[in-house]
Amino acid sequence: MGQGGEPRRAQAYDGELGEAVARAQEGDEEAFAVAYRIVQPGLLGYLRGLVGDDAEDVASDAWLQIARDLGRFRGDGAGFRGWTATIARHRALDHLRRQRARPRGAALEQDVLELPGPHSTHDQALESITTEQALALLARLPRDQAEAVLLRVVVGLDGPAAARVLGKRPGAVRTATHRGLKRLARELGAEGGGEEREEQEERGEREARRARGGRRGRPAQ
Numbered sequence: 001m002g003q004g005g006e007p008r009r010a011q012a013y014d015g016e017l018g019e020a021v022a023r024a025q026e027g028d029e030e031a032f033a034v035a036y037r038i039v040q041p042g043l044l045g046y047l048r049g050l051v052g053d054d055a056e057d058v059a060s061d062a063w064l065q066i067a068r069d070l071g072r073f074r075g076d077g078a079g080f081r082g083w084t085a086t087i088a089r090h091r092a093l094d095h096l097r098r099q100r101a102r103p104r105g106a107a108l109e110q111d112v113l114e115l116p117g118p119h120s121t122h123d124q125a126l127e128s129i130t131t132e133q134a135l136a137l138l139a140r141l142p143r144d145q146a147e148a149v150l151l152r153v154v155v156g157l158d159g160p161a162a163a164r165v166l167g168k169r170p171g172a173v174r175t176a177t178h179r180g181l182k183r184l185a186r187e188l189g190a191e192g193g194g195e196e197r198e199e200q201e202e203r204g205e206r207e208a209r210r211a212r213g214g215r216r217g218r219p220a221q
Contacts, residue, residue: 014081018076043085046085047059050096051092148177
């Protein structure tokens with residue numbers, strides 16, 4: 001995200017967060033409060049994307065476990081954000097099971113898409129949106145895409161850390177993130193041709209595949 005965006009702001013606090021966690025593990029309650037203040041906004045935003053209005057209750061359950069298991073954590077500030085996101089996700093899924101509900105959307109799509117370079121338009125969409133915009137737009141995405149982008153945009157995790165939280169292959173999470181960002185880019189007008197341009201590209205790809213199939217099917221002369 002751009003200047004003042006949540007992920008970069010979260011990452012800027014990673015040094016302070018790591019120091020606070022280390023002190024909290026030694027019993028410093030004030031340091032634990034510092035860690036809470038740094039992590040909670042992103043964690044709560046992530047949970048809103050999973051459980052909606054029940055996010056506050058699920059976050060409270062997650063923090064009870066975080067406090068209880070803090071001594072087991074090993075890592076730095078960025079690692080702590082990933083660890084707490086994993087705990088929060090488990091609590092959210094437990095909550096959804098209790099409510100006999102399921103996270104929205106489709107199953108994880110296959111990792112077959114050619115991914116963009118590091119400075120793609122879709123990554124620029126990630127760099128330009130706020131948490132509020134993200135939550136509104138992500139409600140329209142399939143679950144795997146929404147959750148991957150939530151972890152990137154709202155919690156501020158990098159790709160490998162998001163994959164660890166989700167328990168998925170990094171390539172699969174990269175694909176879900178890319179596809180989600182591609183949709184967000186269209187919504188934000190980040191692609192000049194919008195949906196019409198993408199439809200043209202997809203038609204071109206289908207025609208190319210049909211042409212290749214036709215050539216393979218021709219009998220030898």
